[in-house]
Amino acid sequence: MRYAAGIEYDGAAFLGWQRLAEGPTVQGAVEQALSYVVNHPLEVVCAGRTDAGVHARCQVVHFDTEAVRTPYALRQGGNSRLPRGVVLLWVQPVDVAFHARYAARARRYRYTILNRPVRPALQRDFLTWERVPLDAGAMHHAAQALVGEHDFSAFRTVHCQAKHARRQVHEIRCWREGEHVVVEVQANAFLHHMVRNFVGSLLLVGRGEKPAAWVAEVLAGRDRAVAGPTAPSNGLVFLGPRYPREWGLPDDVSLPA
Known part of the structure; x- marks a missing residue:
């Protein structure tokens, strides 16, 4: 039987999603918890790996087991074995053809910046602090150059293992919400550090150090050295993937009807 699951996690205490030989990872914690419930080792496959310090509102995974367990038992039993910063939101059976990564048609990220003169005391693992006043309107205008299918070489890390840099930003x-400036991106897929590199460049525009048209020039130049710095990992949340509705997954991870 194949199952899909939605997972919420605080990435601050983990070295990222992907299981490592040493050190805490979200994948390692989830696999250990679910393996205990089904009484055999299992592997979970995610929709999109996240880096150290990055959070997820609804990461989606799939896993296989021959153990007879209800979705409720898998969710509750798994949560009883997970650390406080990780929780299974839902578990449900899916067709054996479902693949959490390859079936996803889109992925969404949100980056939140606290824009005020003093640093945060609360929610500091979920915010990036910027003391210089930001022009959110200029940032939005500049960001529109990134929409569409492009070669995003200027916004990928040198350690990115993707075969090519072409992605489609949907x-x-x-926008600004009081003291916060929010950047939200949806694309078919992302390169390593792509969203954080977007934000690093948009911050230069927001501070008035670069004109809005500069982002389009950076994109066309395909040179990582010319783009802005990589924004910190805190502040970045993987909102989740989106799948065709025929898979029968919850609305928040399904494409609009």
Whole structure:
């Protein structure tokens, strides 16, 4: 039987999603918890790996087991064995053809910046602090150059293992909510550090150090050295993937009807 699961996690205490030989990872914690419930080792496959310090509102995984357990038992039993910063939101059976990574048609990220003169005391693992006043409107205008299918070589880390840099950004928005500036991006897939590199460049525009048209120039130049710095990992949340509705997954991870 194949199952899909939605997972929420605080990435601050982990070295990222992917299981490592040493050190705490989200994948390692989830596999250990579910393996205990089904009484055999299992592997979970995720929709999109996240880096150290990055959080997830609804990461989606799939796993296989021959153990007879209800979805409720898998969720509750798994949560009883997970650390406080990780929780299974839902578990449900899916067709054996479902693949958490390859079936996803889109992925969404949100980056939140606290924009005020003093640093945060609360929620500091979920925010990036910027003391210089930001022009969110200019950031949004500049970001629209990133929408569409492009070669995003200027916004990938040198350690990125993707075979090519072409991705399709469906939507990118920047807006202000009081003291916070929010950047939200949806794409078919992302390169390593792609969202954080977007934000690093948009911050230069928001601070007035670069004109809005500069982002389009960076994109066309395909040179990582010319783009802005990589924004910190805190502040970045993987909102989740989106799948065709025929898979029968919850609405928040399904494409609009």
